[in-house]
Amino acid sequence: MRHIISILLENESGALSRVAGLFSARAYNIESLTVAPTEDPSMSRMTLVTSGSAEIIEQITKQLNKLIDVVKLNDLNVSCVQHIEREMMLIKLKAPASAREEIMRLTDIFRANIIDVNGDTYTVELTGTTEKLNAFINVFDCDSILETVRSGVMGIARGSSSLHV
Amino acid sequence: MELSGGEIIAQFLHDEGVEYLFGYPGGAVLQIYDALLRADKTKHILVRHEQAATHAADGYARSTGKTGVALVTSGPGMTNAVTGIATAYLDSIPLVVLTGQVPTGVIGSDAFQEVDSVGISRPCVKHNFLVKDINDLAETLTKAFYLASSGRPGPVVVDIPKDVTDPNIKIPYTYQQSIEMRSYNPVTKGHPFQIKKALELMLQAKKPVFYTGGGVVLGNASETLRTLVKTLNFPITSTLMGLGAYPSSDEQFLGMLGMHGTYEANMAMHDTDVLIAVGARFDDRVTGHLEHFCPTAKIIHIDIDPSSISKTVQVDIPIVGDVDDVLTSMLELLKDSDNKVTNDSDAMKAWWKQIKQWRKKNCLRYNKKTKTIKPQYVIEKLNEITDDDAYITSDVGQHQMFAAQYYKFEKPRHWINSGGLGTMGFGLPAAMGVQLAHLDKTVACVTGEGSIQMNIQELATCMQYQLPIKIINLNNRYLGMVRQWQEFFYEGRYAMSYMDSIPDFVKLAESYRHVGMKVEQTSDVEDALREAFAMKDKLVFIDFISNREENVYPMIAEGKGHHEMELAPDSELL
Ligand SMILES: Cc1cc2nc3c(=O)[nH]c(=O)nc-3n(C[C@H](O)[C@H](O)[C@H](O)COP(=O)(O)OP(=O)(O)OC[C@H]3O[C@@H](n4cnc5c(N)ncnc54)[C@H](O)[C@@H]3O)c2cc1C
Ligand SMILES: Cc1ncc(C[n+]2csc(CCOP(=O)(O)OP(=O)(O)O)c2C)c(N)n1
């Protein structure tokens, strides 16, 4: 099963490689990983998406917790937690005059924004779940997509529960 | 006090009470060495290879419980130390390894003797640091010692660029003994509810067995364990790493379990209904095939590291906590009248009767009447003529298993070997660390002609510091453990396991001004050992020319269960 793990990490050089190294050394897979400093600059917040059996996920969270740089973590896919997840995508599309109308219409439908326009390309910004982003990609044929950049999933628990020190 | 980086290190080691620093100099650590000349409490031991520095620090740590400390230069010094760091990591031994690094300004430029020490060591350390600023140095050292020795112990590497130890840059220094880290809070107290549940299960057990490991040694819990096991009258078996934590001579002790464990220990594991795992990590050498592992048991597991629990074997009652703390809580609960120990119940009587049956197999029997020396016999004699205070280190191979099986360890921290990584070359340098920690005690290194040659250069270190180690070389002219597997599983094709061109160990020892002895007959073994051990202030290298194709029995082949162990064939017994 797919799990989203939120991690508060010391903002130290090398902390990220400890997490990445753990996954490669123990042959766990990482589907996506995002990381950036929090409001407290001494800490980073990482969201990591992985998958595996219940036993593997248990080992992954234990091994992550064991890393000295990990301050705290939270598995967002345990039954007692409801969560929200978002991913952001920037997608650069071929935009010949004939296609512009359709791109703008789809952008509207998906509540996306066109953030850069030039002679023959449009760049669209879109936020949502992984499925929504995939759906947006799928409405275009491969030839018209010049480039996609995705942030990887970010997750947060619903309600008042929060991951902080 | 205003100190340079090098002086801070020297002063810190002094303040931390570090007795020995095992090391080898080089460009990146010259300034540290220069400052060390001023440290009077900490004695530097010059080894002959950086691997030996880490093993010696490791032997010191295993035999004392204190953190071992090593110092090596950047690049090749650091890479040479990696095997020792990994050895300590797999057996959870507290080490602090200081590595020199090229100056911060040239890091990443493939500078002379630059390697990414933090990157190379990352997968085999508890934690590591790169100190980029002299202002972080003292605090980093405090953290390093704290991390190495607390919780589940392990090695910590501190990588120190040369400019951080510039003698011209001085800053104020104060010694900080302890430190809080928000990201590191090892659990010590076990959960009272879990402990109670576990004890209830134990008291209902009909065929209980304790399976104890290195965690009992690391957690200094031998006394408490002994009291609990005695109170309950349960049988107890130990892993290779736990030997000595419970006295071998006690009748409740079944010997070692696992691949080369005793028949009674492994059969008890197979039949038990309540397994109490204490500071042991269900290693594959111990469990055998997981499908056949303790098929009828409920499992209780006490371990300080949550990730050790349910890693390979799912357990029923996990208790995260320090072993001494948890066992003490159990003993306290046993004082309550509602926790009655019924160790004379019919079930327990039947269980002990069954165990006695298994014991009758006498699974460690071997033929003592041969003229060629049996390795088992040498260990038995070694056991006879040394007392319980002797420290035994070993290398890796058949001789290691014979030592584990035939030497009767009575005290914790007296059996020093590399179990997790299985590092040939560990025995001699580890013995140096042990001997330095216990100058007036007997230290013997059980080794093979293969292993001893992996760090043979340390005979020079032993000469320099006059370390009177007794080297028991079980010389079978084979990489015996490899040969055994080739005999059993590769139809006797001995690919590269034959040791050609073995040196004359007697002359070799003598060339380092040690004593060398060669023993070729069973009848000479005891006298030779007595003679050697009587030379209290000499290193004696005893080369026992032993039976070439001796095998280690009992044995559970890979992929088999505990009940499928093979005993020595009758033809070998007589
Ligand atoms: C050639 C060869 C053959 C071998 N054959 C065998 C064999 O037949 N039988 C055998 O047993 N081994 C054998 N081994 C050794 C084996 O590979 C493992 O090293 C060993 O079994 C592990 O022992 P352990 O489970 O006690 O764990 P250790 O590695 O000693 O781990 C200790 C455990 O205790 C925990 N711990 C540490 N401190 C505390 C504390 N304060 N409180 C609570 N818990 C704590 C740790 O978290 C860890 O889980 C062999 C090795 C070699 C090289
Ligand atoms: C550094 C290292 N290399 C290889 C091995 C694999 N290995 C395990 S036991 C062994 C043979 C050891 O030979 P020896 O020291 O003569 O001991 P014996 O088994 O003959 O008693 C080897 C090669 C190892 N454990 N460590």
Ligand SMILES: [Mg+2]
């Ligand atoms: Mg040999």
